[in-house]
Amino acid sequence: MSDTAARSREEESEEPSENPAEDGNAAERTADDHPDGGAETTPVTTGAESVVAALEAAGAETAFGVQGGAIMPVYDALYGSSIRHVTMAHEQGAAHAADAYGVVTGEPGLCLATSGPGATNLVTGIADADMDSDAMLALTGQVPTEFVGNDAFQETDTVGVTRPVTKHNYFAGEADSVGDVVGEAFELAKVGRPGPTLVDLPKDVTLDETDETPGPASAPPGSEPDPSARQDAVEAAARAIENADRPLCLFGGGVIKANASDAARSFARTYEIPVTTTMPGIGSYPEDDELALSWAGMHGTGYANMAITHTDCLIAVGTRFDDRLTGGIDTFAPEAEVVHVDIDPAEISKNVHADYPLIGDAGTVLDQLTAAVRTTPDADEWREQCQEWKETYPLTYATPDDEPLKPQFVVEAFDEATDDDTIVTTGVGQHQMWAAQFWTYTEPRTWVSSHGLGTMGYGVPAAVGARLAADAMGEPDRDVICFDGDGSFLMTMQELSVAVRENLDVTIAVLNNEYIGMVRQWQDAFFEGRHMASDYNWMPEFDKLAEAFGALGIRVDGYEEVAPAVEEALAYDGPAVIDFHVDPAENVLPMVPSGGANGRFALAEDQL
Ligand SMILES: Cc1ncc(C[n+]2csc(CCOP(=O)(O)OP(=O)(O)O)c2C)c(N)n1
Numbered sequence: 001m002s003d004t005a006a007r008s009r010e011e012e013s014e015e016p017s018e019n020p021a022e023d024g025n026a027a028e029r030t031a032d033d034h035p036d037g038g039a040e041t042t043p044v045t046t047g048a049e050s051v052v053a054a055l056e057a058a059g060a061e062t063a064f065g066v067q068g069g070a071i072m073p074v075y076d077a078l079y080g081s082s083i084r085h086v087t088m089a090h091e092q093g094a095a096h097a098a099d100a101y102g103v104v105t106g107e108p109g110l111c112l113a114t115s116g117p118g119a120t121n122l123v124t125g126i127a128d129a130d131m132d133s134d135a136m137l138a139l140t141g142q143v144p145t146e147f148v149g150n151d152a153f154q155e156t157d158t159v160g161v162t163r164p165v166t167k168h169n170y171f172a173g174e175a176d177s178v179g180d181v182v183g184e185a186f187e188l189a190k191v192g193r194p195g196p197t198l199v200d201l202p203k204d205v206t207l208d209e210t211d212e213t214p215g216p217a218s219a220p221p222g223s224e225p226d227p228s229a230r231q232d233a234v235e236a237a238a239r240a241i242e243n244a245d246r247p248l249c250l251f252g253g254g255v256i257k258a259n260a261s262d263a264a265r266s267f268a269r270t271y272e273i274p275v276t277t278t279m280p281g282i283g284s285y286p287e288d289d290e291l292a293l294s295w296a297g298m299h300g301t302g303y304a305n306m307a308i309t310h311t312d313c314l315i316a317v318g319t320r321f322d323d324r325l326t327g328g329i330d331t332f333a334p335e336a337e338v339v340h341v342d343i344d345p346a347e348i349s350k351n352v353h354a355d356y357p358l359i360g361d362a363g364t365v366l367d368q369l370t371a372a373v374r375t376t377p378d379a380d381e382w383r384e385q386c387q388e389w390k391e392t393y394p395l396t397y398a399t400p401d402d403e404p405l406k407p408q409f410v411v412e413a414f415d416e417a418t419d420d421d422t423i424v425t426t427g428v429g430q431h432q433m434w435a436a437q438f439w440t441y442t443e444p445r446t447w448v449s450s451h452g453l454g455t456m457g458y459g460v461p462a463a464v465g466a467r468l469a470a471d472a473m474g475e476p477d478r479d480v481i482c483f484d485g486d487g488s489f490l491m492t493m494q495e496l497s498v499a500v501r502e503n504l505d506v507t508i509a510v511l512n513n514e515y516i517g518m519v520r521q522w523q524d525a526f527f528e529g530r531h532m533a534s535d536y537n538w539m540p541e542f543d544k545l546a547e548a549f550g551a552l553g554i555r556v557d558g559y560e561e562v563a564p565a566v567e568e569a570l571a572y573d574g575p576a577v578i579d580f581h582v583d584p585a586e587n588v589l590p591m592v593p594s595g596g597a598n599g600r601f602a603l604a605e606d607q608l
């Protein structure tokens with residue numbers, strides 16, 4: 001951190017705050033005092049300095065990236081900045097780390113890459129953020145404007161490549177305005193439905209001289225949607241809820257993004273309505289609450305899927321009804337009138353018909369509903385029925401002596417050994433589902449995973465981002481656990497080098513089944529057991545690999561080794577990798593086959 005930059009920001013604010021958002025506001029308060037009306041006291045001299053000044057003024061504290069020719073001017077301007085830059089091993093890692101940082105802090109994550117391969121390496125992470133509506137800003141270097149279109153060295157049409165996977169992207173045209181463009185992109189990432197934005201920065205623009213200090217960051221006029229739903233629509237939905245016999249809340253990731261978990265809890269508890277969540281919605285409602293039915297969908301609990309199948313009034317908040325949640329649309333909540341709360345009108349009746357569309361911010365609309373519903377629905381029998389389903393279809397697994405260590409046991413061991421505020425990140429596959437099923441999530445922003453895109457390799461860089469987020473929030477004692485698969489770990493494990501370099505306290509639990517297990521499971525169920533390209537018995541020894549990186553490496557084969565290994569890894573002040581050799585034949589259950597009916601989930605392999 002640059003002392004000068006840090007000092008100048010503190011001097012601007014009468015009451016220095018630890019909250020990045022408030023810091024941004026503090027900068028705004030002083031904007032009028034500045035001769036240029038800008039937010040920073042240090043005058044800028046180049047486009048690149050203007051970019052960095054805009055980021056600082058917007059409240060960015062941490063950036064993840066990889067250097068390179070076209071982005072060098074921006075890096076040079078970061079040299080004296082208060083923004084902490086974390087060099088990642090690969091740009092995909094930078095994007096996932098920024099994504100996870102944003103999920104944990106609630107502020108947009110920031111990643112940087114050079115032109116060409118740097119930018120294209122970011123694309124998976126940007127697409128991942130786009131699918132999960134995660135606020136993130138990507139800055140990419142670009143060849144000088146006069147070379148654009150010439151197939152210049154490391155030229156890629158980054159704006160073209162990323163247009164379908166960003167909320168919006170920009171090609172910076174001139175040094176005088178580039179700071180304002182970056183500030184706008186940062187703000188736009190978080191207003192309304194969040195998502196990734198990108199600014200492509202030609203090298204001449206960042207090198208050019210300018211004395212235009214960017215003004216306070218602001219989203220484009222009109223981009224901030226009205227947080228309230230129409231009151232007549234709220235009243236109509238309230239009547240439907242009052243009259244329901246079998247009401248059910250379905251809380252999605254939007255509840256967490258809108259910081260509406262308290263409003264969601266208050267609504268469900270006031271009217272004693274059972275609650276299920278989507279996978280991205282994990283943590284929006286405490287899973288140990290008596291109204292909680294855990295999460296629904298392909299590998300969700302049997303009781304959540306039974307409740308969805310039989311509810312007569314589904315109050316769905318902040319969900320886009322992904323097919324992994326709904327299964328076949330015809331059989332999804334077939335008896336329900338659907339109240340759909342979403343900030344994005346494009347989601348209304350896209351996948352599931354909304355009988356009561358309520359367009360607005362999740363927290364605001366839940367408060368509107370809480371005020372509008374006059375009587376608690378008469379649903380004693382329904383609540384009893386939900387409890388009965390909980391008892392009939394518990395999540396279970398067997399631990400016979402003659403079979404290898406079960407992965408679910410490992411997840412439970414970590415849950416028992418850690419506090420409620422522990423952050424869990426994952427790769428994609430069976431291990432991800434077990435991490436979601438066998439951990440009891442009680443707080444928002446503790447479940448950090450790749451949902452819509454399903455990106456193997458998300459877990460390790462996400463753990464790096466999550467750790468730095470917790471540290472930046474002044475919460476260094478929170479644990480960060482990454483549950484990874486052997487296949488997923490192999491895709492981005494190079495980011496372990498970053499965790500070692502930065503001495504990040506993270507524990508990576510590889511649930512090593514020597515298979516890309518989810519594929520193996522589908523091959524057994526739907527391809528007559530032909531294990532084409534899914535047997536990964538050629539895996540390296542991950543504990544030794546961890547040691548080679550400079551991390552703590554532990555190998556675990558049996559039940560009795562689990563607790564001591566968990567304890568040792570958690571006590572270790574730095575990155576630890578535990579290579580858990582788990583049962584390669586274990587399957588994720590229950591399972592609703594793709595496109596199937598949620599109410600007809602398989603509880604055993606032979607039912608698939
Ligand atoms: C980047 C990427 N490539 C391929 C896939 C397809 N895929 C989905 S799950 C899975 C298996 C993942 O294996 P592993 O990380 O070992 O996890 P496991 O299922 O064994 O727990 C694969 C290959 C994917 N989701 N992402």
Ligand SMILES: [Mg+2]
Binds near residue numbers: 429511514516
């Ligand atoms: Mg595996």
